[in-house]
Structures are given as structure tokens and as C-alpha cells.
Amino acid sequence: MDAHIQVKDLNVYYGKQQALKNINIEIPKNQITVIMGPSGCGKTTLLKTFNRFLELNDGTRLTGEVLVDGQNIYDRDVDVTEVRKVVGLLAQRPSPLPMSIYDNVVYGMNIHRMKKDRREYKAAVRHYLEIAGLWEEVQKRLHDPATSLSIGQQQRLCLARGLAVEPEIILGDEPTSALDPISSQNIESRLLDLKQQYTTVIVTHTLRQAKRLADYVIYMYLGEVIEAGPAKEVFNHPLHERTKAYLEGQI
Amino acid sequence: MGLMKKKWERRHLVEAFMKIIMQVSLFIVTGALGLILWIVIVRGLPSLSWDMVTKIPEGGYYMGKGGGILNAILGSLYLASGGTFLAMVFSVPIALYLKTYLGDSKWGHYVRLSLDVLWGIPSIVYGAFGFTLMIALGIRASLLAGIIILALIELPIMTRAMDEIIRRMPVDLEHAALALGSTKFEVAMRVVTRQMLPGITTAILLGFGRGIGDAASVLFTAGYTDRIPTSLMRPTASLPLAVFFQLGSPYPEVQQRGYAAALILTIIVLAVSLGSRWLSARLNKYTIK
Numbered sequence: 001m002d003a004h005i006q007v008k009d010l011n012v013y014y015g016k017q018q019a020l021k022n023i024n025i026e027i028p029k030n031q032i033t034v035i036m037g038p039s040g041c042g043k044t045t046l047l048k049t050f051n052r053f054l055e056l057n058d059g060t061r062l063t064g065e066v067l068v069d070g071q072n073i074y075d076r077d078v079d080v081t082e083v084r085k086v087v088g089l090l091a092q093r094p095s096p097l098p099m100s101i102y103d104n105v106v107y108g109m110n111i112h113r114m115k116k117d118r119r120e121y122k123a124a125v126r127h128y129l130e131i132a133g134l135w136e137e138v139q140k141r142l143h144d145p146a147t148s149l150s151i152g153q154q155q156r157l158c159l160a161r162g163l164a165v166e167p168e169i170i171l172g173d174e175p176t177s178a179l180d181p182i183s184s185q186n187i188e189s190r191l192l193d194l195k196q197q198y199t200t201v202i203v204t205h206t207l208r209q210a211k212r213l214a215d216y217v218i219y220m221y222l223g224e225v226i227e228a229g230p231a232k233e234v235f236n237h238p239l240h241e242r243t244k245a246y247l248e249g250q251i
Numbered sequence: 252m253g254l255m256k257k258k259w260e261r262r263h264l265v266e267a268f269m270k271i272i273m274q275v276s277l278f279i280v281t282g283a284l285g286l287i288l289w290i291v292i293v294r295g296l297p298s299l300s301w302d303m304v305t306k307i308p309e310g311g312y313y314m315g316k317g318g319g320i321l322n323a324i325l326g327s328l329y330l331a332s333g334g335t336f337l338a339m340v341f342s343v344p345i346a347l348y349l350k351t352y353l354g355d356s357k358w359g360h361y362v363r364l365s366l367d368v369l370w371g372i373p374s375i376v377y378g379a380f381g382f383t384l385m386i387a388l389g390i391r392a393s394l395l396a397g398i399i400i401l402a403l404i405e406l407p408i409m410t411r412a413m414d415e416i417i418r419r420m421p422v423d424l425e426h427a428a429l430a431l432g433s434t435k436f437e438v439a440m441r442v443v444t445r446q447m448l449p450g451i452t453t454a455i456l457l458g459f460g461r462g463i464g465d466a467a468s469v470l471f472t473a474g475y476t477d478r479i480p481t482s483l484m485r486p487t488a489s490l491p492l493a494v495f496f497q498l499g500s501p502y503p504e505v506q507q508r509g510y511a512a513a514l515i516l517t518i519i520v521l522a523v524s525l526g527s528r529w530l531s532a533r534l535n536k537y538t539i540k
Contacts, residue, residue: 053426053429056426081434082432083432095426096427097424098445099445099537100537111431147540165431
């Protein structure tokens, strides 16, 4: 397996409570990996270790390594803003920035100084809005506030905004849980379209979504990885009793 | 369909009664505002002349002779702008410190409580306090002393208003910007300020409005003079006191000029509050609710 993210001996503590226990997994490049498990099992915590978002909460402690392209992102000489440029995040609820639709997409490119002039920015905004499937709907009102969009549109805007900084990895923290069914489907099909070019890691609590999206599955329970493997194998022939129970809807 | 007919039960009567009470309250309050404006306009407008706003009092002004109250207009603008600026210099860092470091802790609670107490202290007490301080330090009534006292009065208002606004900053917004690889400084400058700017503007203008209308505190600290202040150490006139002194005069012409001064003050305050409405509506366009 061509691993894009490798997790080695990862332990995470919230205060005295241990949230992740001795995690060792690999996440394949340019596929969709779905992390699933009952609530409170540490799915989101694990996801947040991949873009160093865990350190935003006080009192979290982490041991072990998370390697992206072989580089431990917790090394002292690693720039956290570079980590987050490479590892993008699609949050649970869309959270547009307090600016226009256009400026939302430009924001990331601007802080990383990725484009030279207005023309390049304009072209890039169009490009990423097209990828996110939003261009048609917003091309005539690019300078309207981002909040004027529906929740589903906002989430696609957030996708465009995240892709605009040219990440290699997309993290999705239950990215459709706040959306209506049609918007959810829209986001899902975007993610499927994009998986050739991006390594995608999605946390979800809906098994059906996991089955629709996953190439690779990680099943977690009480802070531990119980089982990880290609989606077909895990869904059809789970090795572990707990995984089986979860898939059958017993947990 | 007899079941759905209107029955005048007790609860319906209570509903109707309460609605009337609310309407009466609304009428009294808006009526009072209308009456204030009406009186100030009717009494002040006749003597509101170009001279009033472009000249300082000439000899015999307080007995009905020529001149104007430019000294008080400029004095008030200097006092309120200076006080607002000084209050802003302190309230922005205090508000940020409250948010960033104290948060909802015990100390944060104490600081907010003391600011609220300060907010409630009558301005004459501030004036007396300033006066005592000036005597102790051997300073005479001056523009500077007036500015300092007004800054003290405005400080709790501005700080608490900003604090409330900053506390409403959605944490998701910071995270969204951080997730794109922003530094914390970029988050502060490009996202937090954009989100907060309308609120901070409102807070500052709220302070200004309080400062420019305050008479009691500047009475002791800034004094009163017919001249336009040329330095911070000179005493200065102010519009509220111009109203006060002129209305106290036995001469009807002078009394009427008192109303004209009140009209000018009202116009300034109205302009500031309408201006702040307009400004924050404009700045508000993109904020996340």
C-alpha cells in the first residue's frame, strides 16, 4: 500500500483521560478512507491529529508520530501553517468567513501568496468553484456575502475554499451531517470525483455513507482501532467480533 | 364550526389587556422622544443663526448681545473626541485581555462586575472625583482634565460593549481560518476584525454619545470659558454647560439661545447615532450571524 499518512504509536490524552490508545495505522494515497465507529470512540480526535487541530483545545497531550509523506508533523521544526495547507479540513458545519463568496475562495490563496495578480485569482476562483460544483449557481453574485448562500451551498464553498490552497489531503469531519439529503449527496459525489487527486479521510457516523464512499475503512471503538483494511474486506468479512456487531447494527 | 368561534375567556382578556399595556408604553416612550425633539426645535430654531455656530460670545452676550457658542461646540467636540480616543486606547486591550486570558474565569467575572459598577456611577461623582484629584495634583480646570474624566466615564461603557461583542465571536470562524493555514495574527487581522468591526464601531460611538452629552463631569474638570481652547492645559466650554448656563439666565433671548445650544447638541448626537447605524449596517454586510 502506498501510504500517505502513517500513524505510529499515537496516544492522545484530554487531561487525565486517554482518548486514543496506541494507534498504528496507514492511510492510502488518493483513496477515500472512512473512519467509523460509535460516538465517543475517538474518530474525530484521530482526524484532528492529522492537521494538528487537537492543540487548539487546552489540556490535550499527544505522544507518538503522525507522518505525512514520511515527515512527522509533530516535529519541532515543522510549521503548523504548512501542515494545514497540505492537510485541508471540511468541517462538520460549513463556516464561511465574514466576507464575499469570491473573497472566501481567495482568502487561503492570498495568505499563502499563491497567485500573482487579479487575473490569476479570478481564474482560480472560477476553477475551484467549478470543481466544487458551485460556479453555475454563484457566478452572477460572487460579491454577495457568503452567508447569503444556503447551508448546502456554503459547504461546497468551504470545499472550494479548502481546495484553493492546493492541499494533498482532505479531511472531512462528518461533512454532511448538517446538510439536507440532496446537498449531502452533492458533497458525496464531489468527494468521489476528487479522490483520484486527493487523499481523503472522512469521519462518519452513518454506515450507509461509509459504504457509499469508502475504499478503505478504519473501525474504532473506545479510543482504539479495532480493524482497518480495504472497504470490501472489512464490510464483507470483518475479522473482529466488534466490527461485525457494529456492521450489523448492534452497537 | 361553532367550536372555532372566538370565546372571550379569561386568557383572551389577559392577552388583550397585556397588548394594550405594551402599546401604551410604546406610545409614552416614543411620545416623550417626540416631545423632546419638538420643544428643542420649536424653542431653539428661531435663535439658531449662522452667528451661533461660527462666533464665540461677544461682550454682553449673556445679556442678549451678539456672538455665538462656537467655543462650546468646539470644546464639546474636543472633549468628546479626546475622551473617546483615550477610552478606546485602553478599552480595546482590556476587552481583548478579557476574552483571551480571563474568559469566564473568576477574575473575568470580577473585572466585568467592576466595569458594570463603574458604568452605573453618576457622572457628578466622576466630576467630584476628578476635582479632588486635580486639587491634590495642583492642576487647574482644563481640556486635558475634562478629556481624562470623560475617558473614565466612557471606558466601562466601551469595554463592556466590546466585550459582549467579542464574546459572541463564533469559535468555528477562527477554526475555519486556522484550517486553511492562517497564523493567529492573520486570523486576528483578517477574520476577527472583519467580524467584530461593526460592533466595535458601535461601542466607540456609544461612548462618544455618552461623553458629548455629559455636563456634570466636565463642570468641575474642564471649567467654562468664552474662548476656544488653544492648548490642552486651558479650560474649555462645552455644549451641555452652555445649555445649562444660558437657560439659567433671566433674559429671554439668552434662554432661547440655550434651547438653540440644546438643538445643536441634539443634532450632533443624532448625527453620530444615525451615522453609526449607517456605518455598522455597511460593515455588517459580510459578518456571520
